[in-house]
Amino acid sequence: MKLPHSIETRDLTRIFKSKNETVKALDKVSLSIEEREIFGLLGPNGAGKTTFIKILTTLLLPTNGEAYVGGFNVIKEPDRVRKIISLVSGGETPGYGILSVRENLWFFSQLYGLSSTAAREKIKRLMADLDFEEYANTRMAKLSTGYRQRLNLARGLLSGPNILFLDEPTLGLDVLTAKKLRSYIVDWAKKEAKGTVLLTTHYMAEADEMCDRVAIIDRGRILACDSPSTLKENLKQKQIMRVEIASVQADFGFIDKMADVIGYSQTRNIQTGTTTLKIMVDNETAFAKIMRQLEKLKILSVSKAEPTLEDVYISLVGRGFEEGEASTSA
Amino acid sequence: MAVSTILRTVKQAIWLGWKIDTNWADPLVFAIYYLIRPLAGLLIVGFIFLIGSGVAGTFNPDYFAFMFIGNSFFIYVVQIMMSMSILIHEDRSHYEVLRHIYLTPGSLRWYILGRALNGVLNATVSLILTLGFGLLIFQVLLGVQMSINWWGIDFPLLALSLFIGMFCFLALGFMLCGINIMTSRVQFMLTEYVSGTLYLFGGVVFLPEILPSWGQAITNALPITYFLRGIRFAILHQAGFDVQTNLLYLVLTTVGAVILGLGVFKIAEHKARKDGLIDRKEEY
Numbered sequence: 001m002k003l004p005h006s007i008e009t010r011d012l013t014r015i016f017k018s019k020n021e022t023v024k025a026l027d028k029v030s031l032s033i034e035e036r037e038i039f040g041l042l043g044p045n046g047a048g049k050t051t052f053i054k055i056l057t058t059l060l061l062p063t064n065g066e067a068y069v070g071g072f073n074v075i076k077e078p079d080r081v082r083k084i085i086s087l088v089s090g091g092e093t094p095g096y097g098i099l100s101v102r103e104n105l106w107f108f109s110q111l112y113g114l115s116s117t118a119a120r121e122k123i124k125r126l127m128a129d130l131d132f133e134e135y136a137n138t139r140m141a142k143l144s145t146g147y148r149q150r151l152n153l154a155r156g157l158l159s160g161p162n163i164l165f166l167d168e169p170t171l172g173l174d175v176l177t178a179k180k181l182r183s184y185i186v187d188w189a190k191k192e193a194k195g196t197v198l199l200t201t202h203y204m205a206e207a208d209e210m211c212d213r214v215a216i217i218d219r220g221r222i223l224a225c226d227s228p229s230t231l232k233e234n235l236k237q238k239q240i241m242r243v244e245i246a247s248v249q250a251d252f253g254f255i256d257k258m259a260d261v262i263g264y265s266q267t268r269n270i271q272t273g274t275t276t277l278k279i280m281v282d283n284e285t286a287f288a289k290i291m292r293q294l295e296k297l298k299i300l301s302v303s304k305a306e307p308t309l310e311d312v313y314i315s316l317v318g319r320g321f322e323e324g325e326a327s328t329s330a
Numbered sequence: 331m332a333v334s335t336i337l338r339t340v341k342q343a344i345w346l347g348w349k350i351d352t353n354w355a356d357p358l359v360f361a362i363y364y365l366i367r368p369l370a371g372l373l374i375v376g377f378i379f380l381i382g383s384g385v386a387g388t389f390n391p392d393y394f395a396f397m398f399i400g401n402s403f404f405i406y407v408v409q410i411m412m413s414m415s416i417l418i419h420e421d422r423s424h425y426e427v428l429r430h431i432y433l434t435p436g437s438l439r440w441y442i443l444g445r446a447l448n449g450v451l452n453a454t455v456s457l458i459l460t461l462g463f464g465l466l467i468f469q470v471l472l473g474v475q476m477s478i479n480w481w482g483i484d485f486p487l488l489a490l491s492l493f494i495g496m497f498c499f500l501a502l503g504f505m506l507c508g509i510n511i512m513t514s515r516v517q518f519m520l521t522e523y524v525s526g527t528l529y530l531f532g533g534v535v536f537l538p539e540i541l542p543s544w545g546q547a548i549t550n551a552l553p554i555t556y557f558l559r560g561i562r563f564a565i566l567h568q569a570g571f572d573v574q575t576n577l578l579y580l581v582l583t584t585v586g587a588v589i590l591g592l593g594v595f596k597i598a599e600h601k602a603r604k605d606g607l608i609d610r611k612e613e614y
Contacts, residue, residue, distance in 0.1 A: 059429055060606045078603075083435045093426035096346070098353045110342040111434040111441065113335030155430070 005068070006163055006196040007033040007056060012065035014051050014220075025051040027220040028065065033213075038189050038197040040211035042204070042309060048220040049200035053167050056198070057087045070162055086161035090171025094152035097141030101132065101151055104140055105158060112159035119158075126154040130184060146177035153181060162194040168201055182210055204309040216313055223316040228309055235280075235307035235315055238262060241287055242305045243277045246298040252277060254293060256318065260286035265310065265320020278305060280314050336440050343444020344451070347413065350420070351452065365463065368405045368456040372464050375401050375535055380474065391475040392566075398468070398476060399562050400534040402460050406453045406492075407499055407525050407554065413449030414442065414503030415521040418510040422610065429609040439504075439595070446503050450496060477566065484564040487573065491560030491580065498553040498584040501591030508591075508598030514612045528554045553583035 014026040025048045033039045041049045054060035056069050058078035066073065072080040095104030102123060109119035127133045130150040135143060140151065149169070156164060166185065170178035189195040201207050207214050208228045215225040224231060248268045255264050255277075262280040269275070277294075281287045291302070305311070314320055352360050379397055383389040422428040432438045468474040506524065510517050531538070531545060532554035538546055549555050556579045563571045602608045 054606060054609075057433060059432070059603065059608050061603045079435070079437075082433050085433070087430070087433060095427060096350075096425050098349060099346075103349075107342050107346060108430070108434065110338040111335075111431065113332055113338060113435055115334075159434075 005032045006035045006037065006194070007031070007039075007067075007069055007198060009052075009056075009067045010065055012052070012055065012067055013063050014048075014055060014060070015063045024220050026055075026062070029217075029220070029222055031215060031222065031225065033196060033198060035194050035196055036189065036192075037212050038186065038199065038210055040207035040214040041198065041200045041217055042202065042207045042214050042313070043200075043217035044202055046219075047217045049202075049217060050167055051220075052217070053087070053165050053198065053200055057085055057165050058082060059087075084162040085165060086156040086159055086163075087165045087167065088152050088156035088169055089166075090149065090168035090173070091145075092152065093140075094148050094155055095140050097139065100137050100139055101127070101143070102136045104151065105154060108155050109158050114158070122158055122160075123154075126157060130154055131180070146173055149173055149177065149181065153184070157188065162192075163196045163198070164188070166197060166199045169199065170201070170203065170206060178206075182206060186210055208309055214309065216309075216316060218313070218317050224312065231309065231312045232307040235311055238307070238311075238315065239281045239284055239287055240305045240307060240311055241279050241281075242301075242303045243279065243291075243294060244300040244302075245275045245277065245294065246273060246300055248273055248275055250275065250297055255279060255290055258286060258289055261290070263314040263318035263320075265314055267320075274300060278311070278314065278320065280311060335435055336437075339434075339437065339440040340444035340447065343441045344448045347417075347445045347448030348451075351448070364452075364456060365459045368402075368460045369463050371405075372398070372401050372460055373467065376464070376468055376474075380472075389475075391477045392568075394468075394474060395476045395478050395566055396537070396562065397535045398464060398478075399565055400558050402457055402464065403558060403561050404529060404532075404534050405456050405460065406450070406495065407528055409449045409453035409456065410446055410496075410499045410503050411506060411521045411525050413452075414446050414500075415506040415510055415517045417442065417445050418507050419515070419517045419612075422608070423514075423612050426609075432608050438599070442504065442507055443500065446500050449503075450500075479567070482567065484567070488561060488564035490577070491557055491564060494577075494580050494584050495553070495557035495561075498557065498580075498587045501584070501588040503591070504595040505591040508595035511598040511602050511607055514610070528552060531555075533558055551583065553580060553587050556580035556583060 009029055009031050012026055012029040013024070016023045016025055027048075029048075029052060041052060043049055051060065055062050055067055056074060058074050058081050061075060066075075068074065069081045070084045072084075074081050095107070099107065105123045105126070106119060109123060114122065124133075127136055130153060132147050132150045132154075135147055140148065143151065153169070164185070169185070170181060173181070185197060185199075189197050197210075199207070199210060211228060213226060214228050214231060216223045216231075248270055252264065252266055252275075255261055260282040262282060264277055264279040266278075267276045279287065279290060281290070310320060354360075355363065375397060376394075379394060380389075383394075418428065421431065428438075431441050434441075465476075469476060502524065506517075506520055509520060513520075528534070531541070531548045532552050533549060534554075538549040538555065541549060556576050559571070559576050560573070560580060562568065563573060563576070
C-alpha cells in the first residue's frame with residue numbers, strides 16, 4: 001500500500017526480552033514525516049531513538065505496529081526499502097581499515113550498483129564537497145575521527161538515497177567538523193528532489209539548527225512533535241532560570257518536591273568544580289523559594305534563560321537529559 | 331535485483347577477500363605461507379603413510395595415490411568453510427561494516443558468495459601448488475611410486491565433479507554463515523567440527539569401508555564422498571567404478587546440502603532481524 005508520507009509509523013512497538021528483564025524500547029510510536037523534511041528525534045541515550053532508526057532501516061523487526069518508508073512496508077518489503085535509503089551513524093567504522101578512502105567508497109559504490117563512470121564521478125565530487133580529497137589514498141584506519149565521519153557521510157550519500165537516516169551523526173566530532181557536516185546535510189536535503197532526513201540526536205543545538213520538525217522521545221514514547229520554534233514558544237509563559245553553584249556534590253533533589261516546579265536539569269563540571277542548574281517554574285514565587293534553599297551554597301551567578309529544546313524536554317519529563325540517561329536502561 | 335549489481339557485488343567481494351587475505355604480510359611471506367600451509371598437511375599424512383608402510387613392510391601405490399588425491403582436494407573444503415565462517419564475525423565485529431553491506435541493494439548473500447569464491451580461487455591455487463610440490467617431493471625426490479597417469483586425466487569428469495562439489499561446499503558455507511550470524515565467537519570451532527566430520531567420514535585419507543556400519547551410513551549421506559570418488563576416478567581410473575551412479579548421488583546430496591545451507595541461512599537472516607543481530611557488538 002502506497003502512502004503519501006516519506007516515513008510513516010503506526011503504533012510502532014519494540015520490546016526487548018532477556019533472561020532478567022523486559023524493556024519496552026518503543027511504545028506505540030506513531031509519526032509521519034514528509035518528503036524533503038529534516039525531522040529530528042530528540043531524546044537522551046536509551047530513549048529509543050536508535051531502535052526506531054534500526055526498524056525503519058530494516059535492521060530490526062518491530063514487536064508490533066507498522067512502518068512505511070517511501071511507501072514500502074519495512075517488514076514485508078525490506079529489499080525495496082533498502083534501495084531508497086542510507087544510514088549514517090556517529091562513532092561507527094565507515095569501512096574497511098585496510099582499504100584506502102577511495103577504495104572503500106569504490107567498494108560500496110559497486111554494492112549500490114553504480115556504473116563505473118557514475119561511481120568515479122560521484123566519489124570525486126563527494127570527496128571534494130566534504131573536503132577530504134587529500135586523503136583519497138590514505139588507509140581508512142589512519143584517518144582521524146572527523147575524517148572518518150566525512151567518509152561515512154560520503155558512503156551514505158553515494159547511492160543517491162531518497163531518505164537519509166542519521167543516527168547521532170556528529171557524535172564525538174570537533175565543533176568545526178560537526179558544523180561542516182550539519183550544513184552539508186541541510187544543503188543536501190534542499191537540493192535533492194526527495195531528500196528526506198531523519199536525524200536522531202541528543203544535541204539540542206543540532207536539532208534546533210537543522211530540523212524542520214522535532215519529536216521528543218523518552219523511554220520509547222513520543223512526548224511532543226512540532227517545529228523547534230513552536231515547541232519553544234509554548235514555554236514562553238514559564239520562568240526559566242540558570243543558577244551556577246560552586247559545588248559538584250550538592251544534592252538538589254529538594255527542587256523536585258517543591259510546589260510549582262515544572263522540572264530542572266543539572267550539569268556538573270568536575271574541572272571547574274561547579275554545577276549549573278536550569279530550573280523551570282510556573283511563577284517567580286516558586287523560584288524565590290528555591291533560591292532561599294540554594295543560598296546555603298555558594299551561588300556564582302543567576303540569570304534568566306531563553307527557552308531551548310532541552311527546556312521543552314524538562315517541561316515534559318521534569319528532568320534534564322543527563323538525569324534521563326542515568327535513570328534509563330533501554 | 332539487477333544482474334549488473336549482482337555481478338559488481340560478487341566481483342568486489344572477491345577483490346575485498348583477496349585484499350584481506352593478503353593484507354597481513356609481505357607478498358613473499360604470503361606466497362610462502364600460501365604454499366606451506368596446504369603442503370604441510372599433505373607431507374604429514376604422506377610421511378605417516380610411508381613410515382607406516384615401512385614398519386608393516388608393504389607399500390600400496392594405489393592407496394598412496396588415494397590418500398594423495400583425497401588430501402590435496404580437501405583443501406577446497408577447508409578454504410571455503412574457513413573463509414565463509416570467519417567473514418561474518420570479521421565484518422560484524424572487527425571491521426564493523428556488516429550492517430552497511432546488509433543494507434545495500436547488492437544483498438548480503440551475493441557478497442558472501444563473492445567472498446567464498448575468493449576462497450575457491452585461493453584453494454585452486456593452493457591445490458595446484460600442493461599437487462606440483464607433492465609430486466616433486468614424493469615422486470621425484472623420494473622415488474615413491476604412485477599409480478597416477480597424469481596424461482590420462484579425464485578432464486571433463488574432473489571439471490564436472492569440481493563444479494558440482496563447489497555448489498555443495500558453498501551451500502555448507504552458507505549454513506556456517508547462518509549459524510555464525512546467530513552466535514558469537516564459535517567461528518573457528520564450528521569450521522573445525524564440520525570440516526573434521528567431513529575429513530573423518532568423507533573418505534579423504536582412508537577407505538570408508540574400514541568404518542563401522544553407522545560410520546559408513548554417515549559416509550553415504552555426505553556429498554564429499556561422491557565428490558572425492560568422482561575426482562579420484564577422473565585421475566586414477568579405478569576399475570569397476572560406476573561414474574553415472576556416483577554423479578547422480580553427488581547431485582542428490584548436493585541438492586540436499588543446498589536446501590540445508592540456504593534454509594539455515596534464511597532462518598538466520600530472519601532471526602537476525604528479529605533479534606537485532608546484524609550489528610551486534612561483540613569482542614573480536
